[in-house]
Amino acid sequence: MLYFNKFIKSYGSRTIVKIEEMELSNGIYWLKGVNGSGKSTLLKSVCGFLHFEGEISLNNISLKNSGVDYRKKINFADAEPIYPEFLTGNEMIKLFLKAKSGSITQAEYYIQSMDMGSYLNNPLGTYSSGMLKKLSLVLAFLGTPTLICLDEPLITIDTHSLSVLYQWIKEKYEKENTGFILSSHQPLDLSVFNKVSTLSLKDGKLHPSN
Amino acid sequence: MTDILKKIFANGFYKMHAGALLFLFSTLIIYFFFINTLGTVPMWAVTEWNLAITLALVISPLVLIIYLIVCLGYGFKSWQYVVKQLSVTHNEFLFYSTTSFRKYIQFKSWFLVQFKIFLPLWIYTIFATVIGLIYGYYILPISILLFLAFLNAFIAYGYVQKINSLDQKSATTTAGLLTKKWAKPLFILFTYQVLDKMKLTFLITKIVSYLFIICVSLFFTETAGAFSVGTLTIIILITAHAIIIYKEYGFNEHFLYFSHNFPFSKIKMFLGPCLNYAVILFPEILWLVTTQRFDHCGLIILLGFAILLLYRSIMYAIGNNMKRFLFWIFLIFNILFLGFLYTIIWYFVPMMLIISYLIFSRNYSNEHLSD
Numbered sequence: 236m237l238y239f240n241k242f243i244k245s246y247g248s249r250t251i252v253k254i255e256e257m258e259l260s261n262g263i264y265w266l267k268g269v270n271g272s273g274k275s276t277l278l279k280s281v282c283g284f285l286h287f288e289g290e291i292s293l294n295n296i297s298l299k300n301s302g303v304d305y306r307k308k309i310n311f312a313d314a315e316p317i318y319p320e321f322l323t324g325n326e327m328i329k330l331f332l333k334a335k336s337g338s339i340t341q342a343e344y345y346i347q348s349m350d351m352g353s354y355l356n357n358p359l360g361t362y363s364s365g366m367l368k369k370l371s372l373v374l375a376f377l378g379t380p381t382l383i384c385l386d387e388p389l390i391t392i393d394t395h396s397l398s399v400l401y402q403w404i405k406e407k408y409e410k411e412n413t414g415f416i417l418s419s420h421q422p423l424d425l426s427v428f429n430k431v432s433t434l435s436l437k438d439g440k441l442h443p444s445n
Numbered sequence: 446m447t448d449i450l451k452k453i454f455a456n457g458f459y460k461m462h463a464g465a466l467l468f469l470f471s472t473l474i475i476y477f478f479f480i481n482t483l484g485t486v487p488m489w490a491v492t493e494w495n496l497a498i499t500l501a502l503v504i505s506p507l508v509l510i511i512y513l514i515v516c517l518g519y520g521f522k523s524w525q526y527v528v529k530q531l532s533v534t535h536n537e538f539l540f541y542s543t544t545s546f547r548k549y550i551q552f553k554s555w556f557l558v559q560f561k562i563f564l565p566l567w568i569y570t571i572f573a574t575v576i577g578l579i580y581g582y583y584i585l586p587i588s589i590l591l592f593l594a595f596l597n598a599f600i601a602y603g604y605v606q607k608i609n610s611l612d613q614k615s616a617t618t619t620a621g622l623l624t625k626k627w628a629k630p631l632f633i634l635f636t637y638q639v640l641d642k643m644k645l646t647f648l649i650t651k652i653v654s655y656l657f658i659i660c661v662s663l664f665f666t667e668t669a670g671a672f673s674v675g676t677l678t679i680i681i682l683i684t685a686h687a688i689i690i691y692k693e694y695g696f697n698e699h700f701l702y703f704s705h706n707f708p709f710s711k712i713k714m715f716l717g718p719c720l721n722y723a724v725i726l727f728p729e730i731l732w733l734v735t736t737q738r739f740d741h742c743g744l745i746i747l748l749g750f751a752i753l754l755l756y757r758s759i760m761y762a763i764g765n766n767m768k769r770f771l772f773w774i775f776l777i778f779n780i781l782f783l784g785f786l787y788t789i790i791w792y793f794v795p796m797m798l799i800i801s802y803l804i805f806s807r808n809y810s811n812e813h814l815s816d
Contacts, residue, residue: 284705286810306708319634319700321621321641326629334631334707358621374703 236261236414237281237382241289244273244280251276253439254289261381263408263428266418268436274418275314277436278384281416282311294381310335312375314387314418316367320360324351324370327359328377335378345373348399364391376403382414383407389421401427446543447554453536454527455561461526463767504577509585513592516566520596523562525645527604544609551608555601563597631704632717635693636724638700643692650689651728657681658732672741675733676790679749680781682729687756687774689725691767693718694760705810715754715805722753748790751797752781758804 242254251273268274280287283298283306291298298305318327328342346352349369359367368391375383388400405427407413416434417423425431435442530536543551560567570593577586624637639647661678697704697718709717723730726749733742756774763769784790 282706284702284810303708303710306706309706311703311706313703317700317702319638319696321637322629322634330629330631334704334709 236294238292238295239289240291242280242291243288244276244285245288250439252280252436252441254441257441257443259414259432259434259443261412261414263404263415263431264417264434265423265425265431266416266434266436267420268418269420272436273439274420274436275386277441278311278386278416278418281382282306282309282384284311307336307378308381310375310378310380310383312371312383312385312388314390315364316371318359318367318370320358322359323357324355324359324362324366327370327374328355331374331377335380337377337379342373342377345376345403348403349373349396365393365396368392369396372400372403376407379411380413382416384416384418386418387420388417389419389423397424404428446546446550447557450539450543450554450558451561453539454530454558457530458523458526458562460767462522463771504582504585506585509589512589516593516596519563519566520600522645523559524600524603527558528607531608540608548605548609551605552601555604556598559597559601559604563593566593630720631701631707632720633724634701635696635718635721638696639689639725643689646688646692647725650686653685654682654729657685658729671737672745673785675737675741675745676748677785679729679733679745680752680778680785680790682726683749683752683756684774684778686722686726686753687770690753690756691760691770693721694757695765698765711806711809712802714809715802718757719750719754722750744791748794751794751801752777754805755797755801758801758808761808762804 237259239254239257241256242252243250244252266274266277276285279285281291281298283302293305293308296305296308322330328346331337332339332342346355349372351366351369351373354362354366359370362370372385372388372392375385389397392400401424404415404417408415408428423431433444435444531539543554546554570589574586574590577583621641624640629637658678661674661681665674665677704714729749730746733745737745755777759773759777760770763773781790781793784793
């Protein structure tokens with residue numbers, strides 16, 4: 236599904252992540268690593284935010300050669316999302332629905348299950364970090380992505396929202412066969428999912444393990 | 446505390462406004478010291494005139510009022526900058542650290558911060574005062590000094606009040622209320638940001654813009670045709686919008702960072718922001734439409750957008766770096782001006798469009814976009 240070939244992400248002369256060749260089949264992955272190990276950098280490279288050397292492709296669609304098609308199939312939620320303060324939550328959702336070809340029904344389901352309806356008409360400048368985080372998670376689930384990358388999804392949200400998020404991941408994976416990469420230095424609740432593969436990022440190298 | 450506040454606010458202020466200050470002082474220096482006059486001006490005359498200009502500040506009430514207005518404007522701009530910086534997330538710690546000092550210590554620190562921000566004003570005021578005192582003028586020089594000290598203290602007191610007050614985050618802004626029902630597509634969001642957070646910058650840019658239009662129209666109408674006037678004006682107008690272009694890049698990379706994951710082609714991301722500028726430059730476009738022939742108007746607007754896209758692309762190549770941006774703007778502006786003088790400016794249009802797309806395409810996801 237996700238294929239790396241001669242992937243190198245560096246800042247100046249400092250290499251952050253280097254993957255000679257690796258293929259990740261469809262599934263749920265827990266990307267582990269200590270602070271500063273390059274988890275966010277790797278996810279942002281995979282999701283088309285950052286320049287890198289080498290090649291990444293998703294279901295044989297190359298990020299560099301077919302950027303538009305690739306980005307249709309991959310969604311992302313930032314660890315600490317930042318959005319324009321004057322926009323409302325609803326306006327952000329509309330923006331993402333259009334860009335990611337999602338449906339209103341789909342958005343309504345996520346909004347209701349995360350209990351966000353009461354404040355979505357307020358400007359984002361008034362949101363707490365938890366509210367912004369939940370919004371970013373809703374946005375990452377819109378459309379029909381093949382892979383969703385969630386950067387530190389466990390931070391800042393409450394335990395109820397966390398269980399709702401686990402439920403979303405499970406449903407999306409089982410019903411739509413959507414893959415996930417969840418970066419976290421905290422342990423995931425693995426009992427919710429049937430199978431989670433682990434990816435450890437250490438010294439700039441990615442080590443898969445089951 | 447004083448050192449930290451100076452580092453964040455005073456240094457930050459100079460860094461942010463380096464362009465404007467550099468432009469102002471370099472223009473003054475060039476004007477006063479290097480400009481060539483018609484005929485020979487004896488040295489005694491230069492000294493006497495410069496002395497007269499300086500003395501005018503401490504003798505003439507009119508010059509004094511103009512100077513005080515400049516001080517007020519400078520003070521307002523610095524107040525606006527500091528208050529804006531106080532609301533930035535990474536400065537939030539100041540609300541629960543500096544406020545634990547006694548109020549008079551806080552006031553002393555903020556006074557020194559404002560003193561550093563006011564340094565150009567202080568230097569010039571003290572210089573003029575000393576000259577005034579030497580020549581026997583006492584009331585106005587001391588009044589200016591007192592006024593500047595009062596303004597410095599008043600603004601510092603304002604900072605202390607601001608940082609000790611409880612934050613009242615409004616649920617919406619006036620601009621937010623007015624535009625509540627308007628559609629907000631991605632490529633128009635910066636315009637909303639301008640309406641919401643950059644009203645003063647926008648207003649100043651428009652005033653500067655229209656001053657240039659008036660100046661060029663007044664000085665060149667008799668010697669050049671309307672088309673040439675329009676061409677020269679658009680080069681100057683787009684350059685006058687450099688600060689808006691700089692801010693737009695910052696806004697995109699900070700608040701619209703998520704859009705890098707949108708399935709949009711590079712050409713769409715490259716040309717899309719023109720929609721923002723079509724709105725922002727509406728007053729200038731209106732002036733062109735009313736003063737130019739239809740076909741000329743189209744050509745001039747095309748030239749304007751080609752320059753604008755080139756300036757934008759430069760930002761993607763150099764990142765959020767005001768000094769380097771100003772260097773490139775200065776260089777490109779001079780090349781464009783030479784192009785205008787030698788009437789080869791129209792050959793530049795396709796070149797600028799191609800070069801700016803290549804720069805954008807190459808740098809759209811580069812190292813400047815930190816993770």
